[in-house]
Amino acid sequence: MWTPKYRYKVLFGEVRIRVRDIIRQVCSEMGVNIVSGALSRDHVHLFVEIPPHISVSKFMQNAKGRSSRRIQQEFEHIRKRYWGQRFWARGYFSTTSGNITDDVITAYLERHTAPHGQASASRPDPTGIRR
Known part of the structure; x- marks a missing residue:
């Protein structure tokens, strides 16, 4: 889980x-499998399977770095708002699914994006991050 700088609610529409597309591309290039994911207006949740030869920090460096650069290049209003060339806030939250099951994490992500905390009736996009 990670957020845009100052937790501005900028993750909507074309952005x-x-x-979503940039994160999918980074995952594909690194061999990371997206199990599930959710984009809120002010943060990103990903449930991924990272190969053992790639560290979590390396994956996050690539995902956040590449998406930050491209978003600022392609969207002038983002470049003006984040004038320090940093789109994402420092840090991220990461944990393993060892103590809880994958189903619990997936259910959490489905509830997280559903309105008013209701479980989503639609199935997640099999390619990963939902709209």
């Missing part, structure tokens, strides 16, 4: 779609 949201582009962030």
Whole structure:
């Protein structure tokens, strides 16, 4: 889980779609499997399977770095808002699914994006991050 700097609610519309596509591309290039994911207006949740030869920090460096650079290049209003060339806030939250099951994490992500905390009736996008 990670957030845009100052937790501004900028992940909507074309920016949201582009962030999703960039993250999918980074995952594909690194051999990371997206199990599930959710984009809120002010943060990103990903449930991924990272190969053992790639560290979590390396994956996050690539995902956040590449998406930050491309988003600022492609969207002038983002470049003006984040004038310090940093789109994402420092840090991220990461944990393993060892103590809880994958189903619990997936259910959390589905509830997280559903309105008013209701479980989503639709199935997640099999390619990963939902709109």
